[in-house]
């Protein structure tokens with residue numbers, strides 16, 4: 001009953017620094033992500049979570065190892081092919097929204113489609129559909145400065161989804177949000193995972209945020225040390241994540 005494999009990494013190594021002064025941040029990670037997974041990556045500060053996410057999402061390159069996206073090793077493709085893969089297969093959500101100030105929310109959400117030459121009417125229809133799903137329908141004609149942080153992040157999430165990407169990468173998506181807006185965003189991410197079968201990989205230091213995922217991977221000392229899987233209950237999962245953090249004793253902030 002297993003779903004389609006979306007991403008696979010094999011023996012991933014990442015070193016920073018110059019020759020002779022290198023630090024090995026990722027020390028040989030193997031990982032498989034399947035369609036409809038919702039994975040949170042946690043770990044102590046500086047453990048390499050963002051580095052891993054950036055490599056998986058093609059923003060950064062590994063020192064060694066393969067990153068297979070949809071069956072293609074993205075470390076080996078041409079820049080042109082990489083741009084195409086990013087455009088068609090990947091959605092990004094960042095902590096600081098990255099909406100364009102000079103465009104309305106509707107145009108921001110539709111941007112990945114309009115850049116692809118999709119007719120304006122279709123762009124608007126799709127943007128409106130997502131805005132409705134994310135409770136933004138009344139705000140479509142506003143500019144980012146007229147929106148709250150939560151509305152901006154829901155807008156950025158809508159934009160990430162508009163091309164129906166194979167996988168959505170989110171780096172601390174609730175990092176700049178208050179608790180109500182965080183809960184709201186996470187509920188909606190869970191809905192797109194459940195209903196649209198979207199695949200989500202999110203980095204977070206926050207146990208509450210992670211408890212919305214189906215699986216939590218703990219990165220420490222350059223390796224994935226353990227995996228926690230949710231049962232039926234989010235609250236019980238949250239308690240187990242907190243227990244695991246306490247048992248590791250690290251700084252997860």
Ligand SMILES: Nc1ncnc2c1ncn2[C@@H]1O[C@H](COP(=O)(O)OP(=O)(O)OP(=O)(O)O)[C@@H](O)[C@H]1O
Nearest residue numbers: 016017025044045046047048049050051052205253
């Ligand atoms: N461009 C870079 N050059 C050199 N070292 C880097 C670079 N980027 C990250 N590092 C180092 O690699 C390690 C992992 O960084 P990374 O940002 O991936 O960790 P993280 O787990 O996301 O941390 P945090 O939770 O604090 O955001 C850190 O020690 C960091 O200082």
